[in-house]
Amino acid sequence: EVQLVESGGGLVQPGGSLRLSCAASGFPFNTYSMSWVRQAPGEGLEWISYISSSSRTINYADSVKGRFTISRDNAKNSLYLEINSLRAGDTAVYYCARCSGSTSCYWFDPWGQGTLVTVSS
């Protein structure tokens, strides 16, 4: 069974940092590109970052560029999102999602169950 499981969320003060993880199983992780998507409370889905299967191509949404860093460890079947300089507006459920191909990302399937990041003092 294809499965994605996020972890690492929690309560953090403004200006703080967190490292989110996404453990993948049930498919050849090193052949798929991956993305992170978030959903703030009461809001819609927002794509925030993409990484190709080899980590050669990385993209960020303007809203997180310079503060968030995506990475992966294919040997550990894991995807990561380092989030720094956190603001209240970063409060959201963060989802990892598998892309449709190794270098293409025409749709996201499946998604993990999400991990909640709350930024508050």
Add this chain to the structure above:
Amino acid sequence: DIQMTQSPSSLSASVGDRITITCRASQSISSYLSWYQKKPGKAPKLLIHSVSTLQSGVPSTFSGSGSGTDFTLTISSLQPEDFATYYCQQTYISWTFGQGTKVEVK
């Protein structure tokens, strides 16, 4: 950036109803359009990709159509489990979601 605009933002319907949700892109996105279902506390679920290709396991009551900038998601006979929020997504340039359409019980 490509903007995606869904309409309506919400709708009320009854079990058995046929409903249609519209998604408009700010520029042509060819066929790079997907639809997702989102329920509270659950992971988003891919319903349709490439405008009209039904994802495996998705009921045939769901269908998608359109091209260029205008797309639709149709549920031909609404089932109790279909009450949810639906999002369109373009993947032509970067990745952008519509703002969502909440389908509620009438």
